Amino acid sequence: MVLENPLTARPRVLAVPVVPPTSRVRGVDVGALRMDAEGFWGRRQAVNAAATLTHCREWMERLGWLTNFDRVARGEALDERTGWVFSDSEVYKLLEAMAWELGRQPDDALEVAFSTLVDRVARAQDADGYLGTAFGHTGQAPRYSDLSMGHELYNMGHLLQAAVARARAGHPDDELVQVARRAADHICREFGEGARDGVCGHAEIEVALAEAGRAFGERRYLEQARIFLARRGRGTLPVPPLQSAEYFQDDVPVREATVLRGHAVRALYLSAGGVDVAVDTEDSALLSALERQWENTVARRTYLTGGMGSRHQDEGFGDDWELPADRAYCETCAGVASIMFAWRLFLHSGDVRYPDLIERTLFNVVATSPSADGRAFFYANPLHQREAGAPAADGVNTRAEGGVRAPWFEVSCCPTNVARTLSSLAAYTVALDDDGLLLLQYAAGEVRAGGWRVRVQTRYPDGDRVLIGVDEAPADAARLRLRVPAWAEGATVAIGDAPARPAAPGWFDVTDVSAGSVVTLTLPRQPRLVFPDPRIDGVRGTVAVERGPLVLCLESVDLPAEVSLEDVRLLPGAPEAAGDGALAAAVIVDPPGSAGPLPYGARADAETATRSTSVPLVPYHRWAERGPSRMRVFVPLARRAGQDD
């Protein structure tokens, strides 16, 4: 196996999140697309930079998660350490977000904040490269004494990812990179072949080592990732009380599994690392296994929003078809991790299904989590909220649920995961291959990559049209490839002033593009009824409405006071468009079912229409923005007259 060092093999350093040595498609620099500040994603990127990064840093300071590093550096006793054992990882994910942000555009104040944080982290590193504030110091349990739940390698994995971002963003000799390399060297010594025969209960080190191997040109790191992958799934981890091996994906080896299961974020991080290892070691069997798992997971264990993980218990995947709307966990981090997994499969294959799912997940999970001001977040993203949450206080939310965005959580993995995704988002929006440029997601802004300079003008997802103006194009790879989303029936592409041509879902290639070319992609945004597979019991007899890439929902704040969310029924037929991006949906208001002592009766309750009314549907990602509310994505269908079952 030969692993080419991309740093030497490629012409210059690019701030690219994922860089396999070989791939059908290549990612671009996080600065390759300058998004317009008023666009859907440009606005979020700006808020992330202006508010979220500082918000996260302040919360970690307030709670002592940063002080943990200082205390280790000072040699203090840490038996009464603050925060969960994985709190270090939040610092590293914040550093990664900052590193991408600095790769996107220089910012002196952010640079200072970054370096200051890195200094505090670096001072806590042990002489042998170990870095962690929860184990191995005065008053603490020994290092690696709880591989199942200790998160030590998970934490260091996020450290490596932050360092990879920093290195790729033009700082290959940064202090953070040196710290990370010492940590990675330590891990290889401690967990290499013949050394400690363990894995980490929370996958993450695998994807991190593989990428660190690429970024730092160290084959040993990739090899260590391969070892961790191969060890897992054989009952390697001790199973804590009331837990199962499945939770850790330690029940079945990665290359033998057919579907994702157990803790969703663990499963998805592991899969992302699996793709990296499979690609870099040319292990086609492993890659096929992961493609199969992605397909089965998307086909049977994924929500309309792209959300993954239906169980609150274990924050885990459910069985096939176990996709209840109300108890959908759909952790924000699982959405981020799903994008990581799909992106890697996309780079390898160029298959349009992956950016299709990424779009769904970006608009309906990632965009749903942060509040408009970037200072509060959803952790769980259910598709049905039965009881309105209490207003969020400016404090730590002990639970990951509740129907309101909260400033911070006891387990606060989601805010920093959103932050690092938004700061690197451009890199998932466009891509390059040997023949030209690919537009994967539609965000207004200017693309500069691979000899291309392209202006994208669009109000997407609030407008139908994407106007692509080419200012520069390379002579030798002048094909512009547009993704026509799977949902876009009736899409058209017009080149210059020529009549628009139909564009079927999938790829639409415009060849021989040159400076001055103008391409207009039109994606009709008429509302669509979406029916669940009949095997999904939790939403049988209901329908959802989508518009463009957005899943819509019905919020109680939009209902007349006398109408209860449970009593709304959608009449068959397409909903009509209304103003302000909302939809008017005809509804029937039913009297509540006549209750016996129990909510089950000898006859189905009559669903006779008593009156019709009209309610707006709003984009799911905006739900609960107007205060706590009740909400549902899947609305029961009205039964027709004469239907008495």
Added chain:
Amino acid sequence: MVLENPLTARPRVLAVPVVPPTSRVRGVDVGALRMDAEGFWGRRQAVNAAATLTHCREWMERLGWLTNFDRVARGEALDERTGWVFSDSEVYKLLEAMAWELGRQPDDALEVAFSTLVDRVARAQDADGYLGTAFGHTGQAPRYSDLSMGHELYNMGHLLQAAVARARAGHPDDELVQVARRAADHICREFGEGARDGVCGHAEIEVALAEAGRAFGERRYLEQARIFLARRGRGTLPVPPLQSAEYFQDDVPVREATVLRGHAVRALYLSAGGVDVAVDTEDSALLSALERQWENTVARRTYLTGGMGSRHQDEGFGDDWELPADRAYCETCAGVASIMFAWRLFLHSGDVRYPDLIERTLFNVVATSPSADGRAFFYANPLHQREAGAPAADGVNTRAEGGVRAPWFEVSCCPTNVARTLSSLAAYTVALDDDGLLLLQYAAGEVRAGGWRVRVQTRYPDGDRVLIGVDEAPADAARLRLRVPAWAEGATVAIGDAPARPAAPGWFDVTDVSAGSVVTLTLPRQPRLVFPDPRIDGVRGTVAVERGPLVLCLESVDLPAEVSLEDVRLLPGAPEAAGDGALAAAVIVDPPGSAGPLPYGARADAETATRSTSVPLVPYHRWAERGPSRMRVFVPLARRAGQDD
């Protein structure tokens, strides 16, 4: 408030589980109904006595839960104690089951086993009355240092309940009673008004102290129960990480709550204690609050089986209408606790709704848990099993789920709860009031209570007829009251050779009964379709089938090999009866929905009939008796031709 001592006020000691000082209805001795060994419940009682009691004792011995008491007695260091902090309670629940069993009929070997166990427990009691093996001894955390999760008062509550059983079963001066009284005295000193201002995270001590107050004639115990009740619901307990006050019912005072919420067993034990305190202190406001909570909980948060608690997370109640079949937790202990709550409300009110729910819960939760041999148990009782479990090994099941009955669990509360319920079952089957005898549940056997001697002959629930032959009846209270179950449309009662008269659901009174009277109750058992309230999203568009008091289910082992459980649809119309207690249900076999990448599509999948077949339905309580299988109670209805929604 005057609390009469029932030991002196009543003519003689009876082995009655719940004895309020005043009540509309009075319970009978656990030996008052000698059940026929071949009857539905008689068989289970016999297996419980012959197998389960020993099974539980052996498991606790094997795991060291009994040795914990010996080690405390010997003054050993117990920092590495075996079992969860609540393992003591299993010993006490077993003692309670043994005490009722010995009250039912003498058994020398069981008497020896009981006394031996009591000796071991007694030797572990501290000089001041404290009893517990998990706190306060060498190497352990101090007593009451973790009221939220330490379960110390919970454990001692079960000790008191065991002692109450022993006292009522003819041994008021037993060693166990003395031990319990010392423990109760200790609790009153430690937690009385002006002393430690705390409650136990797991309710149980309240119902135990109230009953101990009655059984031992100590008003102080009742008063302490009242204090615990009043303290709860005001954020009294520290909330552990990731937990909520609701979990402990510490969010709202009992008298202000409108519905049960949080951990189901905690909520139901607390409610049972609440009724005891309300009745004994004549607190009608508290009683009304509990009646309202029962009604709302049954109407909106209870399964067709009588099971309660829909969430795996927190083993808790869900929101209103959150009753998914597949993730129904329905812990066996919650079924037992629901019976405790309903029974107390019944004794007070004489309302037929309570024994109706008790019947539902007995046949479909309590009878479902134990295997036929009484040596394996369900902990969770879902109404839909999507994936067949792995065969249960003869070991400790780490998880409370999995679709197979397991010999024992890491948290093994259910086996002993089933045991104590079965050994005292007769007392919930018949009752007395000032006017005569009440037959609440129909089990074959002979009743001797209150001057009555009555033979009940029936194959119920496998036969339609209950033949009641009166051998003796008191002259002054000669009314026989029969419960006609809420489900029994078309029931009749025939007195002697007179023509049968219609008997509407509710009470049917036969007056002026005397020796030689013969009454025939006929309860038609034609299968019934049962439709869920349309607000229960998890089972929309489905129907369940009941027969008599039994909920039926469809098991994968009964399907033709080529038919998948997901593809079965019930045709409208009543199912036909078939042999062997099973039902033939017409089904349609559909092709699986055409899958896009995600399980949601632009059109509802066609539900065209491809062929009809016939499958038997079996009683839910028997499911998985033929090995691991997939199962569902609620079967989707076939859509009619022309329905294209």
